[in-house]
Amino acid sequence: xxxxxxxxxxxxxxxxxxxxxxxxxxxxxxxxxxxxxxxxxxxxxxxxxxxxxxxxxxxxxxxxxxxxxxxxxxxxxxxxxxxxxxxxxxxxxxxxxxxxxxxxxxxxxxxxxxxxxxxxxxxxxxxxxxxxxxxxxxxxxxxxxxxxxxxxxxxxxxxxxxxxxxxxxxxxxxxxxxxxxxxxxxxxxxxxxxxxxxxxxxxxxxxxxxxxxxxxxxxxxxxxxxxxxxxxxxxxxxxxxxxxxxxxxxxxxxxxxxxxxxxxxxxxxxxxxxxxxxxxxxxxxxxxxxxxxxxxxxxxxxxxxxxxxxxxxxxxxxxxxxxxxxxxxxxxxxxxxxxxxxxxxxxxxxxxxxxxxxxxxxxxxxxxxxxxxxxxxxxxxxxxxxxxxxxxxxxxxxxxxxxxxxxxxxxxxxxxxxxxxxxxxxxxxxxxxxxxxxxxxxxxxxxxxxxxxxxxxxxxxxxx
Numbered sequence: 001x002x003x004x005x006x007x008x009x010x011x012x013x014x015x016x017x018x019x020x021x022x023x024x025x026x027x028x029x030x031x032x033x034x035x036x037x038x039x040x041x042x043x044x045x046x047x048x049x050x051x052x053x054x055x056x057x058x059x060x061x062x063x064x065x066x067x068x069x070x071x072x073x074x075x076x077x078x079x080x081x082x083x084x085x086x087x088x089x090x091x092x093x094x095x096x097x098x099x100x101x102x103x104x105x106x107x108x109x110x111x112x113x114x115x116x117x118x119x120x121x122x123x124x125x126x127x128x129x130x131x132x133x134x135x136x137x138x139x140x141x142x143x144x145x146x147x148x149x150x151x152x153x154x155x156x157x158x159x160x161x162x163x164x165x166x167x168x169x170x171x172x173x174x175x176x177x178x179x180x181x182x183x184x185x186x187x188x189x190x191x192x193x194x195x196x197x198x199x200x201x202x203x204x205x206x207x208x209x210x211x212x213x214x215x216x217x218x219x220x221x222x223x224x225x226x227x228x229x230x231x232x233x234x235x236x237x238x239x240x241x242x243x244x245x246x247x248x249x250x251x252x253x254x255x256x257x258x259x260x261x262x263x264x265x266x267x268x269x270x271x272x273x274x275x276x277x278x279x280x281x282x283x284x285x286x287x288x289x290x291x292x293x294x295x296x297x298x299x300x301x302x303x304x305x306x307x308x309x310x311x312x313x314x315x316x317x318x319x320x321x322x323x324x325x326x327x328x329x330x331x332x333x334x335x336x337x338x339x340x341x342x343x344x345x346x347x348x349x350x351x352x353x354x355x356x357x358x359x360x361x362x363x364x365x366x367x368x369x370x371x372x373x374x375x376x377x378x379x380x381x382x383x384x385x386x387x388x389x390x391x392x393x394x395x396x397x398x399x400x401x402x403x404x405x406x407x408x409x410x411x412x413x414x415x416x417x418x419x420x421x422x423x424x425x426x427x428x429x430x431x432x433x434x435x436x437x438x439x440x441x442x443x444x445x446x447x448x449x450x451x452x453x454x455x456x457x458x459x460x461x462x463x464x
Contacts, residue, residue, distance in 0.1 A: 054083035158203035307369025325387035420446025
């Protein structure tokens with residue numbers, strides 16, 4: 001099933017008609033006749049979408065909107081209200097109380113199904129980020145929620161320049177947001193940083209021949225890495241349910257088929273910006289949590305956990321490729337003397353520069369991880385012994401002949417490095433549990449290098 005939909009309507013014929021339209025589209029459709037019944041079902045088995053009539057047996061739809069808002073831990077189930085009253089005031093009332101959209105009968109099947117798909121898609125996307133954020137909170141990685149919504153950037157996009165500026169002027173008087181205007185062909189030009197809008201409001205032209213070209217902007221926004229998370233509201237100056245359905249399927253978040261209405265647009269913008277701000281905050285928190293989970297905060301290298309996991313992955317790939325790969329354990333010589341003589345801040349600066357030097361001598365496909373302290377793991381896939389030995393020797397020479405220049409330390413000083421190298425062949429992969437043993441073999445070679453005087457590379461053999 002594509003999703004669970006709860007239809008709330010006191011008239012059985014209406015419920016049956018909706019179920020008949022939605023059932024063949026592979027939705028799991030449930031039914032209720034009252035606010036009380038709907039809230040019980042929503043709490044017991046939350047649907048992905050509620051479709052409600054304006055007036056129910058025990059109250060109007062605003063009572064259900066209020067009940068859903070209080071029962072979902074702040075994550076609202078989307079509600080689509082459908083009725084026969086074309087009043088702009090009633091539409092604005094439902095939007096202000098939390099409805100995602102309000103549609104008026106008679107309703108084209110194409111528009112109904114597109115709106116249902118759009119609302120469920122957006123809800124699932126939002127829920128995925130909420131789940132990731134909850135995981136981050138469990139591990140103590142999430143930031144606390146913001147207590148206010150900052151002003152956003154709205155770009156009004158339309159072919160009629162005069163109308164663009166009139167509507168932009170009205171929006172500036174009615175909202176705290178930054179309002180910019182652009183023609184459809186210019187909307188994505190030169191966008192960067194703070195210049196990227198939070199929401200594009202695309203005003204479709206009355207000319208049917210030009211609408212298709214304007215609609216391509218929706219897919220362009222969604223396919224552009226810089227704008228794919230931006231909100232999109234489409235305003236139709238001429239009602240056309242097929243165009244509306246296409247806009248939603250192309251990725252528009254919201255739709256105004258009745259044309260421009262300042263108060264309604266303000267309500268839709270407020271709701272869309274609130275959802276976008278929340279998801280952006282969660283996305284940033286999750287990204288930070290992922291970075292903290294796999295990167296060493298001091299050096300920016302991968303951490304031990306990721307390094308060990310990558311070792312397992314490289315082993316699996318090497319089995320399939322029949323190519324040798326190199327495992328190195330590198331350790332800075334007499335690092336404790338640096339901390340004792342210059343302090344831990346200087347020691348940290350040396351580790352940061354060490355990370356830079358290690359990375360600069362490796363290929364993009366190679367990996368370096370900080371295993372702890374001054375010890376590092378290097379993995380070089382698809383590398384033969386001669387090439388790996390050359391890389392290790394260049395690293396030793398770089399450290400020996402390039403002193404460290406650290407701020408607030410009077411003179412440059414040299415710190416050498418010792419490296420244990422282990423080559424893993426296809427035969428080794430067949431005969432050993434390499435993912436757990438290769439690091440041990442490289443480690444033994446490292447400590448042999450230390451015992452032989454440091455500042456050198458020694459090769460360890462799996463059979464040794």
